Structure formats: C-alpha cells, structure tokens
Amino acid sequence: MTAVGPVQWREIVQRLAAAEATLLGLWGEPGRAHMAVLESGFAITLLSLDCPDNRYPSVSAVHAPAIRLERTMRDFYGLDPVGLPDTRPWLAHGPNPTAYPFLPVEGEGLHQIPVGPVHAGIIEPGHFRFTADGETVVRLEQRLGYVHKGIEALLHGATLDHAARLAGRTSGDSTVAYGFAFARAVEAALGIEPPPRAARLRGVMAELERIANHLGDFGAICNDASFSIMLAHCAILRERVLRCAAACFGHRLMMDCIVPGGVAVDLSAENVTRIRSLVTEVRSRFAPLVRLYDDTASLQDRTVGTGILHADLARRFGAGGYVGRASGRDFDARRSIGYPPYDQLRFEVPVLTEGDVNARAWIRIKEIEQSLSLLEQMLEHLPSGNIRVAIEAAGPCEGIALVEAFRGDVLVWLRIDAACRIDRCHLRDASWFHWPLLEAAIEGNIVADFPLCNKSFNCSYSGHDL
C-alpha cells in the first residue's frame, strides 16, 4: 500500500476517468481512504490517503462507478468525499428506513412500480423502483442494503479463524471464492505459501462451485423465459455436483473448506474417481441441454437482444465475470492476474460482444465446459504432500488478493496486527459494479423482461450489502 497525498490521488482519479486504468476497489477506515486500481497489463496499484479532517477528493466526482462505494465510505466511517455527486446514504438506512428520497421522476403518462424488499421468489431482499412508460422501463432505481450484517465491523479485531468463517459467509453462493480470496490475502500479508496439493484442491473446489452456480443460473434464466424443463434438468445436474462436493469435502457448498495456510479437508483417491465420474456425467448430460437451448426459437426469442449492456459501460465499470465477458471485457482474474493453481493450467476465457441475456447465458455454457476440463487437468496431476502449513504471527502486515468467483472477481484487502488478529478487512464483491450496470441494461426493455435480465446478471445482495 503506497501512502499518497491529495495531488497523487487526484492524478490517479483522472487516469480512471480517462479510461487509462480500472477501479478495482475503494474503501475506508477511520481517517483514511484506500483505493485499488488495475493498470494496463493487469498490475494492481494500491493507494492510501490520510484524511486528517475526514475529507478527501471524491473519485466519483469524475468517475461514476465509485458513487455507491463512496456513499458507503460516508455511511461506515464518516469520510466526506468532496464533490460526491450523490450524498444520500447507501448501506446505512438510518432510524427511519422507509424515508428514502428516490430520484424524482417527471413526464407525462409515466407510472412507477415499487418491488421489494421482500420479493415473490426465494431470493434475497432489495428494493427496485421501476418507472415505466406503458410497458417500457424508462428507469430502474435500486435501493439495497437490506441484508447489511456489519461484516466489516465484525472483522475488526477478529481472530484469523473467525474472520475466515465470516468471509466465507459474505455471499453463500461464492463461499469457496471468498474463502480462497481471504486465505490468499492472509498468505500474502504473512509471506507464506500454501502447499502445492492445497493449491490444487482449492482449484478443484472453486471449479465445482463455478459449475454448480452456472448450472443453476442457466436453468433459472431459461425458467424465467417459461422453459421450465431446462431448470428441472439443470437442477438435477447441480444437485449431483453438490452431492459430490459433500462426499469429497464434507459440505455441499464447501463452506470453511479453504483456510489460511491451505485447505481443511484432503481428497482421497476414491473421491478423485468420484469427481472424474461427475465430470463425465455433467459433460454428457449438459451437451444435449445446450443443443436444446440453441434449437428452441421461443427461448432465443426472449434472450437474444434483451437487456443489452454496452461494451463501453462494461469497460468503464470494470465489470467482472460473465457480465463483463459477455460485453467484450476480456478479464478473468484466474488468467489476467494468475494465481495457483491456474498459473499451471490450460484454459480459455470465453469473450462475446453482444452484451445481451443470450451472451451472458453462452459465457456460462462455455465456462462450464472450461471448468470441466480444468477439473480433469487438476486431478490428472494432483501433487502429494501436506494440505496445510501453520500460520505464524509476522508483526503488523497487509495483504491483498483478487480471486475469480463464478460471478466475477472478489477483492480482499486486509491488515493483520501484531497479535495476528484482523485489524481491518475489506471484501469487495463483483456485484458492486454489476448492480448499477443492471440499471443501465434494463432501460428500454419491457417490465416483463426484467426477471430475465436480472437472472442473467444474478448479482449478490449479501455480497454487496456486507
């Protein structure tokens, strides 16, 4: 972390605005603002700015993707970004949660549709305020923060063990990715390397998690276009993946299986065979479903051209995962940053440019195929040896990690104190940048296509609300 003054801070902000660099994260602690930036060539720069009077030059004044991040820094730490274009609270709802000033809407014949926080399905809570002109959505405004659990506050002073469990519950669907990112950040801070076998097993878990989520999403996208047979078949395959994970690692979602220093559970020879059979089964049963998707005109009619996210917005917001890669942003932390075990594996990063629901579905399809191949490669050459190294205190230190979760890159930054506890830790889900892009993608689409667009983004509420 480089300590900078306001002049250098402004310089880098100008480079963000000029699209010479991408904002990875922006967060605070009492009296200080931190920023992580992705440079061209995928180097990560970390900046830290002292704010003695709690004021600092706003990033979002010239770079809109930072708006919600800066509103949150105000809410959590009382930092005042000078020039912040939107000063409404974001994650802190205050004593009167129903009094929130939504953006004003003016125009003849417009009507509003308020939805949530409790939605109709089995999903997380959030509020959507649609403004529609007839059937067409002219604006969506989101209000989030309903599942704000105070994770950053709980992490302050937590032991590494407890902090790892908290990180693993930031967004349950990405528990492996969060465990992975948290462990890598701790290891970076303490200067330790997990054993090679542990690195491979982390990759196995991460790809199982990616396949399970992509299968669930693909089925659910088709279901939202009233093609429920796909959901039924994908749900069976997803269940097979989760049962395999439970048999191999003792937990269906593989929660708490990745720990700082390595992994908590080893993989037996018998379970290597189990995962190999799973790969064979998913590959053979998924292929006909993909053909069915491709051959069904009524499905294509709903997904092609729906909810288009333009490439320039995806680039400006640094959209990760299938959202970015379906809109031409060629970034995958597994390859672009590169970390074990992926630095030793062969895989392709699919990229499309259409930016619609169909493209986001196809990225998932291609990624499932890549993940199946990655699993085979990892099981082919599984190193022997230890699965965990001991954690030893190394004095006050800092670490950062970027790990590719199924929906995009997860950033974890942390500072460890002399007693080997977490002093500060920040977890940034890919959803922070996806949510505002969903507002943009739905504009001009009909209200009835919102579930389809929403499912194709599948943003995390919990991962965002912290």
Place this chain on the structure above:
Amino acid sequence: MLKTLLQGLRSPVTEPPPALDDPELAALAAKLDRAAQRRLGRSLAIREVDAGSCNGCELEIHALNNAFYDLERFGLRFVASPRHADVLMVTGPVTKHMKEALQRTWRATPDPKWVVAVGDCAVGCGVFAGSPACIGAVAEVVPVNLVIRGCPPTPTQLLRGLLSLLTAR
C-alpha cells in the same frame, strides 16, 4: 428433445422421504397448536423470507424443488405472497434493515400461521452474533414455532423439519 424428456422418465431421481427421527424436531412439532394443524390438513403453503441471510440457506431451500427432493409431492409448496401462506420460512440473522419488512410480512400472513426459523443465523444469529447491524435471532422479532439448524441446513434436514410440521399430532 424427445430423447431428453424420455431420459427423465426412464430413470427417475426422486428419493423416498427422510426418516423423521430427530427428537428435537418431534418435540417442537408436538407443541404446535393442534387445532391449527387440523384446519390446515396435510397441505402447507410456504412463503420464504430472507431477513439477512448470506444466501446459502436460499440455495438449499431452492434445492427442495429439484427432482431429488420434489417438495410438492408432500403437499408443500412455495407461494409468492405472504397473503397465500400458512408458513413463513425465515432465514438470516434479522438485520436492522429487514426488521420492519419481516414484521410487515408476518402481519400480512393470515392466521393460523407458523414461523420456521431456518439456519444457524435465524436460530441464534450464527457467526454474525454481536453485530451492531443485526437484531439477532428471528424469535426476537416474530414468534417462532419450529427451528431447523445448519449452516446451511441440507435439503434433507429442511425436508425433515417441514414434514414434522405435517405429521405431528
């Protein structure tokens, strides 16, 4: 398409219901109001409310609808509105921001109604205990009739809990 459809018919994956041998669940279910049970019979409409969950519980509740567990064969189904529901399944440590919404959902559910707290967070705040942003267990906000532990509970554990609601007499 036809081949894919027939595949499902040839090898059904649906499993027999789990054994209801958990003494804690049996004891909780036994306490339920018998009159309410008689009125509702063997069919329950369930409304799921995430009051602060990490979404892990939601994934497993979703799984109840897959062909392995096939929740609807027991007369249990998820509904879109609390006004259609007999049972509220509530997950998460209740956050301060979801308290009002949970209370309103509970008030919108017609009597007789049951509340099932699902997952370690809903039962006792889980790893989020002590957070200034959380109120705590679901029971601190609305009356709870049954708890299903786990982080998250597996679909089999969820099924066992829900079936104990139907079978307790």
